[in-house]
Amino acid sequence: MAQYHAAKSQHPDAFLFFRMGDFYELFFEDAVEAARLLGLTLTSRNKQDPNPIPMCGMPWHQRDGYVARLLRLDRKVAICDQLEESSPGRKLVPRGVTEVLTPGSVVGEAFLDPIANNFIAALWPGPEGIGLCLADASTSEVRLAELTWEESAGALASLRVSEWLLPDAAAVPSALAERFAASTAGLAGARSTLATGAYLDDFRALERWRDAARELLDSLSLARAAAAALLAYLDVVQGGTALVHARVESWRAARTLRFDAATARHLELFQPQPGGEISHTLWHHLNFAVTPLGARRLRGWLERPLAERAAIEARHDAIAVWISEGVTRAGFREALKGFPDLDRLASRLALARSTPRDLGALRDALARLPQLCAVLGELRAPAVAAILPALAGIPSLLDDLSRALVDDPPPLSRDGGVIREGFDAHRDQVSALARSGKHWIAELEASERARTGIATLRIGYNRVFGYYLEVTRPHLERVPADYERRQTLTTAERFVTPELKHKESEVLGAEDKLRAREHELFVALRDRAAEHVVRLQRAADALAELDALSGLAEAAARFGWTRPAIDDSDVLELIGARHPVVERLLPRGEFVPNDVRLAGGERQILLLTGPNMGGKSTYLRQTAMAVILAQAGSYVPVERARIGIVDRLFTRVGAADRLGSGHSTFMVEMQETADILRNSTPRSLVLLDEIGRGTATYDGLALAWAVTEHLHAADGPRPRTIFATHYHELTQLSDSLTRLRNVNVTVKEWGDDIVFLHRIAEGSADRSYGIHVAQLAGLPARVIARAKQVLHELESERTAEHLGGSITTGGAEGGRSVDGVVGLPARELDPRLEELDRLVPDTMTPIEALQKLIEWKRRGVPPAPR
Numbered sequence: 001m002a003q004y005h006a007a008k009s010q011h012p013d014a015f016l017f018f019r020m021g022d023f024y025e026l027f028f029e030d031a032v033e034a035a036r037l038l039g040l041t042l043t044s045r046n047k048q049d050p051n052p053i054p055m056c057g058m059p060w061h062q063r064d065g066y067v068a069r070l071l072r073l074d075r076k077v078a079i080c081d082q083l084e085e086s087s088p089g090r091k092l093v094p095r096g097v098t099e100v101l102t103p104g105s106v107v108g109e110a111f112l113d114p115i116a117n118n119f120i121a122a123l124w125p126g127p128e129g130i131g132l133c134l135a136d137a138s139t140s141e142v143r144l145a146e147l148t149w150e151e152s153a154g155a156l157a158s159l160r161v162s163e164w165l166l167p168d169a170a171a172v173p174s175a176l177a178e179r180f181a182a183s184t185a186g187l188a189g190a191r192s193t194l195a196t197g198a199y200l201d202d203f204r205a206l207e208r209w210r211d212a213a214r215e216l217l218d219s220l221s222l223a224r225a226a227a228a229a230l231l232a233y234l235d236v237v238q239g240g241t242a243l244v245h246a247r248v249e250s251w252r253a254a255r256t257l258r259f260d261a262a263t264a265r266h267l268e269l270f271q272p273q274p275g276g277e278i279s280h281t282l283w284h285h286l287n288f289a290v291t292p293l294g295a296r297r298l299r300g301w302l303e304r305p306l307a308e309r310a311a312i313e314a315r316h317d318a319i320a321v322w323i324s325e326g327v328t329r330a331g332f333r334e335a336l337k338g339f340p341d342l343d344r345l346a347s348r349l350a351l352a353r354s355t356p357r358d359l360g361a362l363r364d365a366l367a368r369l370p371q372l373c374a375v376l377g378e379l380r381a382p383a384v385a386a387i388l389p390a391l392a393g394i395p396s397l398l399d400d401l402s403r404a405l406v407d408d409p410p411p412l413s414r415d416g417g418v419i420r421e422g423f424d425a426h427r428d429q430v431s432a433l434a435r436s437g438k439h440w441i442a443e444l445e446a447s448e449r450a451r452t453g454i455a456t457l458r459i460g461y462n463r464v465f466g467y468y469l470e471v472t473r474p475h476l477e478r479v480p481a482d483y484e485r486r487q488t489l490t491t492a493e494r495f496v497t498p499e500l501k502h503k504e505s506e507v508l509g510a511e512d513k514l515r516a517r518e519h520e521l522f523v524a525l526r527d528r529a530a531e532h533v534v535r536l537q538r539a540a541d542a543l544a545e546l547d548a549l550s551g552l553a554e555a556a557a558r559f560g561w562t563r564p565a566i567d568d569s570d571v572l573e574l575i576g577a578r579h580p581v582v583e584r585l586l587p588r589g590e591f592v593p594n595d596v597r598l599a600g601g602e603r604q605i606l607l608l609t610g611p612n613m614g615g616k617s618t619y620l621r622q623t624a625m626a627v628i629l630a631q632a633g634s635y636v637p638v639e640r641a642r643i644g645i646v647d648r649l650f651t652r653v654g655a656a657d658r659l660g661s662g663h664s665t666f667m668v669e670m671q672e673t674a675d676i677l678r679n680s681t682p683r684s685l686v687l688l689d690e691i692g693r694g695t696a697t698y699d700g701l702a703l704a705w706a707v708t709e710h711l712h713a714a715d716g717p718r719p720r721t722i723f724a725t726h727y728h729e730l731t732q733l734s735d736s737l738t739r740l741r742n743v744n745v746t747v748k749e750w751g752d753d754i755v756f757l758h759r760i761a762e763g764s765a766d767r768s769y770g771i772h773v774a775q776l777a778g779l780p781a782r783v784i785a786r787a788k789q790v791l792h793e794l795e796s797e798r799t800a801e802h803l804g805g806s807i808t809t810g811g812a813e814g815g816r817s818v819d820g821v822v823g824l825p826a827r828e829l830d831p832r833l834e835e836l837d838r839l840v841p842d843t844m845t846p847i848e849a850l851q852k853l854i855e856w857k858r859r860g861v862p863p864a865p866r
Helices: 002-010 028-038 060-072 149-157 174-184 204-219 221-238 261-267 282-286 292-303 309-324 326-336 342-350 356-376 382-391 395-404 425-452 473-478 498-530 533-559 616-632 665-679 697-712 728-735 770-776 781-797 799-807 831-838 846-859
Strands: 015-020 023-027 043-045 053-059 077-082 095-101 120-126 129-136 141-148 163-167 190-194 247-250 458-462 466-472 484-488 492-496 565-567 571-577 594-599 605-609 640-644 649-652 685-689 720-724 740-750 753-762
Touching: 002 015, 002 077, 002 095, 015 028, 015 060, 015 095, 023 028, 023 060, 028 053, 028 060, 053 060, 060 077, 095 221, 120 174, 120 221, 129 149, 129 221, 141 149, 141 204, 141 221, 149 174, 149 665, 163 221, 190 221, 204 221, 204 247, 261 616, 261 649, 282 292, 282 533, 292 342, 292 533, 292 616, 309 326, 309 382, 309 533, 309 565, 309 616, 326 356, 326 533, 342 356, 342 498, 342 533, 356 382, 356 395, 356 498, 356 533, 382 533, 395 498, 425 458, 425 498, 466 473, 466 498, 473 492, 492 498, 571 616, 594 616, 594 720, 594 753, 605 616, 605 697, 605 728, 616 640, 616 649, 616 685, 616 720, 649 665, 665 685, 665 697, 697 720, 697 728, 728 740, 770 781
Parallel strands: 015 077, 120 163, 141 247, 163 190, 565 640, 605 720, 605 740, 649 685, 685 720
Antiparallel strands: 015 023, 023 053, 043 053, 077 095, 120 129, 129 141, 458 466, 466 492, 484 492, 571 594, 571 640, 740 753
C-alpha cells in the first residue's frame, strides 16, 4: 500500500485507479465514494484486520467506461499503472501515475461526445474585467477574450464548458474579489484551482503560440494570463506539451448574437425540457452533418450565432450554391459518410497519444480525399475553389501508412500485430523465429501423445506458468520420468520438460522482441505523421465547413426554408413564419404559419393576448428560432424574412424555483426581468411570456405595466419586444404608448365551446377563455359550472377597475397621471374616495374610524358604468 499512498498524495483531489494484475482497484474514501456513484460492490482488503481497508474495483478492460461516468459527474481520475511487466517470482511491480483525466482535458474518444466540443476555460480578473482563455484540447481550438465586468456574468454563463480553471481566492485582489465571485457564481461544470504563479510571471508556455498569435497575445494582457495558466495546467495533467499546434482566435461578444443558457433551455435548442424527447429539440431536426467534425462546427454556429452582416451573408451565399447543385451535394454527402474525425486525430498526434487504430483511420481518411476533391470540383463556387488546396492530401504520408500498417490495426501498439509483413526486415526475421517456435510447440503435442500413448495430452499456455503439458488424472501413471510437475489442478496436472522450457524461452523471447520492434516502428511512424499536423488541421477545418454548410442546405431543401434578408435596420419581419420543430411533429400541412412585424421606430412592442393553448408560446419561440437560425447562417422556415441584426436575445418564457439558492419562482422571474431591463438595447429582441404571474394579481399587473412602459420609454432600452400576457388591462396602453401594438390569438366560439385557430391577428383579445381550457383538460362539470359562477361575480365587481381608479386621477383622454407616469385606464371614481380625501385621521378616535369603515362596507361597491 506504500505505492498507493505515494500516488494518492500527489493527486488528492482525484479518484486513484490503482492497477493490480488484471484489475483496477480503489481504496479508502475513493472506494466508498466510487461504489456509491458507479454502483460497484464495496468490499474490503485485509478483512481480518480490526480496521479493514474499503476497496472496490473493475476488470482492466472496463476501466474507460467507469472513468467516463466519473468525468460526466465533474470528477477527476488519476490512473496508476504498472510500469514494468510482472514475471514469475516477482513480488512487487513498480507503479506510477501515467495519466490524469479531468473533464476538460481528456482527448480519448471513449470520454468525448463526438458531435460536441469539450471546452476547458481559464479566467483571470483585472481592474477592467475578466480575461478568458477557452480551449478544446481534443481539437486544438483556442479562443481568447477580455470581458467587461458588466457583460462577464452573462457571457460566461452562456458558455458550455466542462471544466473551469479559477485562481485561488488568495490570488484575487481584495478589491476585485466580490465582483469576480458574482461573475463566476453561475458557472456550470467542474472547477479546478490554479497556482498563482502561473498567472503572474511565467509566460514561457505561450512561446509555443507566438508564431500564430503574437499580436493577439500582446494586445490582451488579461487573456494572456489566463492562457498561461491554462497551458500550465494542461501540461501537468496531460503529461507533456499541450496545444502545440493550437488554432488561436479572438472571441468578442459583440460579434455574436448572445443568449444565455436559460434561453437555450427554454427554446429546447439542444436538450428537451424534463419529460420531453430528443425529437422536441431544434438540433435533432437541423443536424444533417455527415461527420462528427461537421456536426461540431454546426453546433458551434448555433450556440454562437453571428452579429456581423457580411459573415452571415457569406454563409447564406454558400448555402444557396449547395441548394442549386443538388446532385453534387448528394454526391459529396455520400462520399463523406464514415469519414474519420481528422480534427481529433490530429490533436492526438500532436500529443503523441495516437493509437495504431488512429493511424489506420488517418490512412483511410487520406486515401478518400481525392474522391472528395473530385466531387467538389464539380461545384461552381469561388469559396469552394479556395478550400480545395487544403484537401489535396499528403501522398508521402499516405504511402508510409499504407505500406506499414496492417489492414485492421489493433487498439494498442504494445500487444503487437501492428506492422504489415514486408515493411521491415528485422521485424520479419523476429516474427519468423516466433512462428517457427510456435510451430515446433504445436508439433510437440502430437509427438508427445505418440510417445506416451496419452491421447488426451495437450499443450497450453498462461502468463504465470508459460507453456505446459497437461495430463488428466486417469493417465497420470503413464507420465514419463522426464516430465517435471509444475501445477496441480482438481482434474489434471501440468508438467514441463527441459526441451519445452528451452523452446519456450526462445519463443517468448522472440515474441517480446517482435512486440518491441513493432512498437518502435509504430512510434517512428506516429512521429512522421505528427510532422503533418498543421496540414491535417487545415483539411479538417475545410471538411467541417463544407459538411456544416451542405447540411444546412439539405435542411433548407427538405423543409422548404428560405433565405432571409439581413440588414442593419431595426426591422424584424417574418412572413408566414413556422416553428421548425412543431411543424415537423404535426401531420403535413397542419401547422398554421403566422406573421411577425416589428420595427423599433414605429412598431416596437407587440402586446399579445389570447387563451392558453392558442399558440402564444409557439409564436414567441418560432420568432426566436428564426433569428437564431438566420444569424447562425441558416435559411429559415418562413415565406419571406427581413431581419435587422439582433445583438442579444432575451426569452423570459417560464421560470422555476431555485430551491438550492432559496429563490422562488417569482424571484427568478424578477431576476430575469431585471437582467433584460439592464442589458437590452435597441438592437435586442425581447420575448416575454407573462410577467408578474408569480405574485398577487394587482402586484403582477402593476409590475407588468411598469416594465412595458420602461421598455417603451424614450430614455429606456427600447428593444424590439413581444409580450404575451393575460392581463387584458395592459392592452389599453396602446392609447398612450405610440410604438405599442395589440395583437391576439384568434378563437372561434361555438356555443359554449371554442376552437383554437392559432392565428395571430391585429387587436386585443377580450377574454382569456381559461375556463374553456380547463374544461378541455377534463375538470369535472361541477367545478367548471362553479368557476363560471365565480367568474361572473368577480367580473360584476370589476376588481381591476378599482385598481385603475386607485392609481389614476383622470381619464385616458385629458386625465392626468401621478408623477408623470402614464396611468391605468380611466374609471368612474368611487364616491368613498372623495370622502376619504376629506377625512383627517389625526382628529378621529379609533371608534370613529372603525364606524366609518363599517359604513363603507355596508354601502358596497358602486355599479360599473355601462
